[in-house]
Amino acid sequence: MYNIELRNISKCYKNGVVALDNISFNVKNGVFGLLGHNGAGKTTLLKALVTVLKPDSGSIKVCGYDLKSQGDEVRKRIGYLPQELSMYPSLSVFDFVNYMAQIKGVYDKNQVNIALQQVEMLEFSKRKIGQLSGGMKRRVGIAQALVGNPEILVLDEPTSGLDPEERVRFRGILSRFAKDDKTIILSTHIIEDVYQVCEELAVLRKGRLFYAGASADLINHVEGKIKVIKIDNENQLFDIQKQAVVISTTYASKGLTVRIVDKNMNFPGAESVSATLEDAYVYCMGGKNDA
Template structure:
């Protein structure tokens, strides 16, 4: 459905924001994971046809979207990381404006989407007065107006409270049945329970594309739980990768990423997806350091 072939984007002075990404995606929810500056937003902008690749191809149902952007725009829903609103429009007027741009003439759909994102009671309130979380919800509502076949959302839960985050994740998960949803985030919990695939970026490159179950399976036996004396903690931290530390009186409860038993009394723990990704990153880092030495 969506295929990226050696896609790269180079900005001034030869800075490669995206470096040779090849990826094939079908229906379902895909989490695009990476730290800030990994190239996620630039990649999403190219998929949304806001910017063109410096090299490579992005194909939507076989059509090169750099040459024929309308091939994907007709069926695209997009929520950018920085989503602005028009100061003089209410939420309802904002939705009506975008509906007109997208050729959507169904007023009932607008009302349904505002209800879906829990903004129906605020429909006549100026959108400019909304909180950051309310603007994100309005943003996803406009992205869904044309019932898109591909939904691209960049850092979707920024500014949302815990209840809103859960509602948002459930909405995206439901939409992912029969559609392609790409969620870009550096917060693993945003996609942990809903993504069927993860594409992991680092420094502009795609370093992994696999299922969460595969990542978790590989991390088993590399994540440990331990409790050590506070006096021993500093020495231990210097030779292992500490994922989490919690002071408990004279002792420190630890979660550790290490390829073998890190200390006496440690026992293997079931990793969370975030811990599994961190363990994978540390393993790659350790290998690179060993090769450099």
């Protein structure tokens, strides 16, 4: 059984921008990645999922509850971290998470301590939010989403702006939470985060669903087609771009190294390397130039 079922979700804003165009996919237990450029519709989709925004058409079921008719049941089961969140700076860490817990109907202060423990913020519980670093604030944001042990965790760009150490810590938190038959939807444009923790993912492009399924299957799309070519100058790079999708370019003291998806096998002599999720994602998005 799927924990989240989205069917034909569409949303068009008043200014005519089609944010979501007939999106359908299912999400089961575990960490589910939502990938896409800025403006692809990820945040709009998540807002619809947490009942903050009403889609124009389509249906969403969360844990078997219909979002339209049983919104409160859905909200009771979801923990949410918005993309941009500036928490109340005058409150202490404990008070803020406790406030959010009480709004969710969780009045046991022990639950607040458990959530803070999960994100390794218990020792800072008396510190004011305004005195925390960016990474610590993010952890408090995750703690408020975790409080009350929700069945679904919806995280919108939770790692943006975090240093590598904080991102590793964050992935650890997610993995531990997902172990207990929970569902996490992780929206990001940092491929590494998805690669490390997500078994399944969806890729949105300009409001449309480009791919939904296992991460491994997405990689299989480009397996055997990823090649590395060493060239002398940028003129050669322009020639390559005409024949293949360029994933990345590395400038060295002598020449350039270009990583490409050689879909039509135009470069049989080039060195073949194993594909990564980033290769598959950039290929889906139309290559480096279009990305």
